[in-house]
Amino acid sequence: MISKLKKTVIYWLLLAPLVIVILFPFAVMFVTAVRPREELFVYPPRWTFSQFRWDNFVDMWVKTNFGGALLNSLYVSVSATVLALLFSIPAAYALSRYRFPGKGLYRNFLLMTQMMSPIVLVLGLFRLMVAFGLVNNLNSLVITYAAFNMAFTIWMLQSYFNTIPRELEEAAWMDGASHYFSLVKIFLPLAVPAMVVTAIFTFINSWNEFVLALTMIRSNDDFTLPVMIFSQVAGRYQIEWHHVMAATVLATVPVAIVFSWLQRYLIRGMALGAVK
Amino acid sequence: MASVAIRGVEKRFGAAKIIRGVDLDINDHEFVVLVGPSGCGKSTLLRMIAGLETISSGTITIGDRLINDVAPQDRDIAMVFQSYALYPHMSVHDNIGFSLKLRKKSKAEIESSVMEAATILNLQDYLQRSPRQLSGGQRQRVAMGRALVRNAQVFLYDEPLSNLDAKLRVTMRTEIKALHQRLQTTSVYVTHDQIEAMTMADRIVVMNAGRVEQIGTPLELYDTPANLFVADFIGSPSMNFIPGVFERDGDKVVVVGRDGTRLPAPATTRATHSQNVVLGIRPEHLGLRSDGEGAAAVVEVVEPTGPNIEVFASLAGIRTCSILSQRHPFQPGQQIWLGAEMDQMHLFDAASGVRL
Amino acid sequence: MKSALRSTPLLMIVPSLLLAMFIIGYxxxxxxxxxxxxxxxxxxxxxxxxxxxxxxxxxDPLFYGSLWRTVIWTVAVVGGTLLLSLPIALILNDEFYGRGLARVIIMLPWAISLTMTAVVWRWGLNGRAGLLNATLMDLHLIAEPVEWLATAPMAFATEILIGILVSIPFTTTIFLGGLSSMPQDAYEASMVDGAKRWDQLRYLTLPLMRPFINIAIVLNVIYVFNSLPIIWVMTEGGPANGTDILVTYxxxxxxxxxxxxxxxxxxxIMFGVLLVFTIIYVVMVMRAEDDGGAAGEASK
Structure with missing residues (x-):
């Protein structure tokens, strides 16, 4: 038996290169975001800089229309999450609780949609949105994000629903509760944690989506955060890197914190059968 | 309270028949136990009475109401689940009172009913706890309490004791029986444990592969099992079976074992000469005889149980078990003589398994 | 009442079905x-x-070029990811001080959108002022700044490495899920039988992880094959289409x-390729479920 201390040292040494590479971009982000503009391009390149320029964040906020993009991202992500859950909860409940004709077919269909990435369909989706006049409309993203996340949310919710014993509802029926009442008073309260976790993952997925937002949204005012930041980099002669990094910090850090806190639920979900 | 009548009930899942035509009358106030090996359909039948499974064909009536198409909520039935199915987000008090709340009973009424049930079940001190904080036995009691407050027409129990340890199971068994004697509610109880069935039931229904094998009081099943399945299932350790050929030799009838041993058999008119039969003798009836009487057997293993010893011996080429109340110091390999009274032997047709 | 009950589940799945048909089927x-x-x-x-x-x-020669690079991209990223993720998962599944922190760090790239990651790396790899160059020069590993993204082979290799980095969290998560479902008693039995840690890995863990490894391969192939942002943000398929893969093209x-x-x-054409992988995935999932289902039935 190796002692836990010895194991700790060996493991951290093994993980060290990866940890460094993972943390490198975060360091780059912070160090650039607070660096004076004049010190972006120095030779030889170096990590250190003369002073913290917190004003970079303020300047960036104004110049890049960060607030607008933030609101757009929030609107799209929240709406898409709500929509996806509204459609997924009944479907996951049906999959978890009922036998019905075509159930296997429906599940395979869901698996297929999970595999279809937006990029392969992006041209068709674009033509669809043109036909409905939804190009340059954030709602086109709401609908598509909801649809592309649904397979995941149904999958995740179903695997959690399966862990809520069916007998609880049956007992409620025997106690005289209607289907609706037992759903509202017995099932849903127990399913809340699962729904919250699923909602947050859907939110993060929508928050981070790039290809569809890049395609559907044409005007600066409607950019979501990833597209806004990309637009600061793409096809520009002069890139204001300190602004770009300041924006990246603001756009990613809150999400990264929430995600770090939740990742163990994802592992549990996988163990419960999201993979099975 | 009410009687339950089950007529020609079947359950099909696609092509598979889970219940193959069951007829059963459960009288008012009666405690009926459905027993059988796992997969025999006993739980499915219970869930059909509860309304949790649809009835493929046949009818179920409670009192004089046909309930085939009545929702479980409206059947006026209470049920205790194997997993207890306590609502994890409600206190013990709210778990017990939930059904009354649904029936829009007044606060005071709920309070007194819950208290009454809690007193009967010794749960007064636990009412504010959540199910998570209770031991297995206490959870079981809460599940009982939930059924109690209902004053339902019928109580259904789906293997309610199988999640308890052996000792607690015996205690709860007695408590449930005492409760029934007090409340007299018609009860249907599912178990795979034949001892539970024997000890608790007014009548037992033995099921196998979706069919009823025999219905009767515990002692009827024990004394006159209708077929090999029931004979084997009821009683522990189970009945000894010695296959052989029935021979009529004037007045004397014998069963000739596979190794040629001639065993005396009960005189019956229903077996014919040279019919293949199975002779059944319960371990407690297969007693010791003085040398030269009965049939010779060779001791293989002796297991003391405390009050008795169980002697496993080879008789007519079969390993038999005898329960003896005297502590004989038998050694493996020793020859002993075993025999049974005529009226304590059972004879079955080898092909159909039917009692002869 | 019966017929109403029977149509309930169908009513519950119809909205999701319609939305998926509309957005993905159409x-x-x-x-x-x-x-x-x-x-x-x-x-x-x-x-x-x-x-x-x-x-x-x-x-179109550009199509074949992109196709070829797509194969390299997919094989290299998925292969590299699997080779790194399995040992990482094994480490993270073991007890050691700071495991919680290690898990959080390893999972971090997943939390951040590929777009942002790629933007930050594009700056970090900047040929003149990039902080990677700064680090390497501080360590005296290079004397001059390196233009990481200026030539196609170097840029493509860099993009593959970043692709691996961002694929590790998901893959590790699958493996951790698999490892947590390993039968503990089998490990105890093997210890009694005299198995060393290495034997356990070889005769228990790896064979038992087989289905999870398979799923990780197929899912990663699908995700990586479809992944646009890294290459799009860092080089837009350039220079001179030298880093174009099918999606960017x-x-x-x-x-x-x-x-x-x-x-x-x-x-x-890409849809057809995806369909093949998806069918493999569906078959694998169904097989896993059949096994699980059979075990579940038997234990009833």
Whole structure:
């Protein structure tokens, strides 16, 4: 038996290169975001800089229309999450609780949609949105994000629903509760944690989506955060890197914190059968 | 309270028949136990009475109401689940009172009913706890309490004791029986444990592969099992079976074992000469005889149980078990003589398994 | 009442089914339809031209270049990810001080959008002022700044490494899920039987992880094959189409060059490839469920 201390040292040494590479971009982000503009391009390149320029964040906020993009991202992500859950909860409940004709077919269909990435369909989706006049409309993203996340949310919710014993509802029926009442008073309260976790993952997925937002949204005012930041980099002669990094910090850090806190639920979900 | 009548009930899942035509009358106030090996359909039948499974064909009536198409909520039935199915987000008090709340009973009424049930079940001190904080036995009691407050027409129990340890199971068994004697509610109880069935039931229904094998009081099943399945299932350790050929030799009838041993058999008119039969003798009836009487057997293993010893011996080429109340110091390999009274032997047709 | 009950589950799945059909099913049909027609830059369909679009794709050297790089990209990223993720998962599944922190750090890249990651790396790799160069020069590993993204082979290799980095969290998560479902008693039994840690890994862990490894391969192949942001943000497929893979080439054709017929033909070809992998995945999932289901039935 190796002692836990010895194991700790060996493991951290093994993980060290990866940890460094993972943390490198975060360091780059912070160090650039607070660096004076004049010190972006120095030779030889170096990590250190003369002073913290917190004003970079303020300047960036104004110049890049960060607030607008933030609101757009929030609107799209929240709406898409709500929509996806509204459609997924009944479907996951049906999959978890009922036998019905075509159930296997429906599940395979869901698996297929999970595999279809937006990029392969992006041209068709674009033509669809043109036909409905939804190009340059954030709602086109709401609908598509909801649809592309649904397979995941149904999958995740179903695997959690399966862990809520069916007998609880049956007992409620025997106690005289209607289907609706037992759903509202017995099932849903127990399913809340699962729904919250699923909602947050859907939110993060929508928050981070790039290809569809890049395609559907044409005007600066409607950019979501990833597209806004990309637009600061793409096809520009002069890139204001300190602004770009300041924006990246603001756009990613809150999400990264929430995600770090939740990742163990994802592992549990996988163990419960999201993979099975 | 009410009687339950089950007529020609079947359950099909696609092509598979889970219940193959069951007829059963459960009288008012009666405690009926459905027993059988796992997969025999006993739980499915219970869930059909509860309304949790649809009835493929046949009818179920409670009192004089046909309930085939009545929702479980409206059947006026209470049920205790194997997993207890306590609502994890409600206190013990709210778990017990939930059904009354649904029936829009007044606060005071709920309070007194819950208290009454809690007193009967010794749960007064636990009412504010959540199910998570209770031991297995206490959870079981809460599940009982939930059924109690209902004053339902019928109580259904789906293997309610199988999640308890052996000792607690015996205690709860007695408590449930005492409760029934007090409340007299018609009860249907599912178990795979034949001892539970024997000890608790007014009548037992033995099921196998979706069919009823025999219905009767515990002692009827024990004394006159209708077929090999029931004979084997009821009683522990189970009945000894010695296959052989029935021979009529004037007045004397014998069963000739596979190794040629001639065993005396009960005189019956229903077996014919040279019919293949199975002779059944319960371990407690297969007693010791003085040398030269009965049939010779060779001791293989002796297991003391405390009050008795169980002697496993080879008789007519079969390993038999005898329960003896005297502590004989038998050694493996020793020859002993075993025999049974005529009226304590059972004879079955080898092909159909039917009692002869 | 019976018939109402029977239609309840169907009513519950219909909304999700319709939405998926509309957003995911319809574009596929539209792409198939478009791919057989002559299309103007502005998306007007000008009538059927048979297999012309496909013929054009198959005579395009850029398509073959992109296809080839897609294969390299997918194989290298998925292979590298698997090779790194399995030991990482094994480490993270073991007890050691700071395991919680290690898990959080390893999972971090997953939390951040690929776009942002790629933007930050593009700056970090900047040939003049990039902080990677700063670090390497501080360590005296290089004397001069390196232009990491200026030549196609170097840029492509860099993008592959970043692709691996961002794929590790998901893959590790699958493996951790698998490891947590390993039967503890089998490990205890093997210890009694005299198995060392290495034997346990070889005779228990790896064989038992087989289904999870398979799923990780298929899912990663699908995700990596489809991944646009890293290459798009860092090099836009350049220089001189040298880092183009199918998705970036497709995106350029559709939204830069307005060759919609050709783009929809490529979409359809990619859809076909994806379909093959998806079917493999569905079959694997169903098989896993059959096994699980059979075990569940037996234990009842």
């Amino acid at each position: 574009p596929i049909i539209d792409l198939a339809w478009t791919s057989l027609q002559e299309v103007s830059r502005f998306g007007q369909l000008r009538g059927f031209n048979g297999w012309d679009n496909f013929a054009e794709v198959f005579s 497709l995106y350029k054709l559709a939204f830069r060059f307005g060759q919609l017929g050709k783009a929809s033909a490529i979409s359809l």
